[in-house]
Amino acid sequence: MSKVHTVSSKEPLFHMIKRDGISAGKAWAIRLIAVVLSLIVCAVVIVAITHQNPLEVYAGIISGAVGTKRRIWVTIRETLLLLLVAIGLTPAFRMRFWNIGAEGQILLGGIASAGLMIAFGNVLPGWLLLLLILVASMIAGMIWGLIPAIFKATFNTNETLFTLMLNYVAMQLVTFCIVYWEKPAGSNTVGIINGDSKAGWFPALFGSDYGLSVILVLAVTLLVHIYMKYSKQGYEINVVGESQNTARYAGINVTAVIIRTMMISGAICGLAGAVVVSGASHTISTSTAGGRGFTAIIVAWMSKFHPGAMILVSLFLVFMQQGSIQIASQFGLNENASDIITGILLFFLIGCEFFIRYQLEFRKKKQEKEVQA
């Protein structure tokens, strides 16, 4: 009897088991709980700082994100941008290649777009210039993705740190270009490029300035989804990601796959640079990428690379970001409040994945009953 008792008391309170699988409904329920919890924590934080009614604060967030027609478009635009970068990162991540250099790849795409707009703004016809911008930005991003890929494939150089460093090289390239492109002289900014002629700007489609961006992003999303799911190359990427040895055994040229995939990934991120510069801001600065390259990593990873989920996650993050910018100005806080809120949201969303992958088995009461009996 007493022996049974000692065994049961030594058993830990709970232990974790890896789940074999989880129904989609249950997984989303867990995520929903995480979102609700994170919103509560955010509310507590905001109230502690502003001493405002939390409901009022959330009303402020909603109004900031979708309160006016302009704000709705900004939210849509930011969501699409984040989505585009996340989509661009997907092939690399599927291959277990940690491309955290999206920030730099976006900047390179941005440099290409801005440079072409400045150089050929009054020379080429609008449609040709636009086409050139799209192609050049993709090539620029591609080169920035290609460099670490070559070293990863040949020397197995750590790609996380390599791509991270390239971000800062890209930022310095931007400041380097600004020296030549600044307008007015001495301002250290490029200003709005081609403000009068609008050469190289994305034309308005369906009555919106961002119509073309919407089409581009959705098209790329669809293409990448099909590429990853139904093409032979997409399959190869998945095999390399699961196990490089298996891939080699199956006769897949791993080096070629790594280089090819990173070229695609970089090109899409470069395109995102064109969407920012030609499609939205019409200028370039070191904050053109604005941390999207980093946030997109989290978006892609949390969505398990599923495009539908990516749209949802990007929308949620952008919604909260835009909302917190609004409450920051409404309650006289500085705009960095949105980073704190985004951070808290991310902690919860990242943490909840644990409960989707693992199950907690609590210590059973049964044995204790046996002891009593």
Next chain:
Amino acid sequence: MNILMTFIQKAIAQGVAILFGATGETLTEKSGNLNLGIPGIMYMGGIAGLMGAFFYENHTTDPIPLAGMLISLLCTLVAASIGGLIYSFLTITLRANQNVVGLALTTFGVGFGNFFGGSISKLAGGVGQISVATTAKAYRASFPVLSKIPVLGQLLFTYGFLTYLSVIIAVIVTFMLLRTRVGLNLRAVGESPATADAAGIHVSLYKYVATVCGAAIAGLGGLYYVMEYLGGTWSNNSFGDRGWLAIALVILATWNPVHAIWGSLVFGGLYILDIYIPGLSRAGKELVKMLPYVVTIIVLIITSKRSKLENQPPASLGNSYFREER
């Protein structure tokens, strides 16, 4: 000669914050955790130390420098450790992806620093520019007699105590990693957690302690920047990319904090080199500023190509460990 002296002094001043970060990150990485949240943690440490000193100085009529120093030191260590704990809990206990958690922590930490740095004066009732002169003076105090010695004294003894502390901590951490039982166990955890586990080492405990201590050390880098470099004030985003440079320095030093000591000097020098090269155009300056990152990339490539075992990153770096999954 004078310019060279100033250059070296300024390079050291730039390097100290990076050295703290690199030592902390090395300790963390040796346990197999690639903590990309270090830049955020350094922001958190910096602003917490500043706020601690600020509220102390504001609430006492005659602040004692030593007390302000201890309070800010404590606030920094606590805030940075909390950052490390968040990271540890998510990656070690909840087994979340390290890169993702690290980046989220950096977003959070930088926002945390800029938010409180930007609104601290407002929260305290609109006192304008925050300044903790008394405490900062204590941090900036250098050796009274030795610093007056020409050349040698100027070169070695004109810094506040945090500068020397950064070197001492780097040496201690290296000694701990390479010469003690605890260090051996920690390296085993970083190389192969399953093997370490089988040998009876408490893997999670080692990972937790290394990551939290690493974060605390890195936080001191933020404190150094705020107190000694800026002289007890805050300006948003001015800490810049030094946190990422700290992570780069870990590579340059090939995971050895003692190497990071001279490495930090190199980085510090490269960071300000553009000011000291005469006749450089504005565009040229921007290119020179690229050097720290380019040098890091080159070192990264060389170490990966030479593939000497002791120069490699810990084998399990970036992976979380689950005992039942082999």
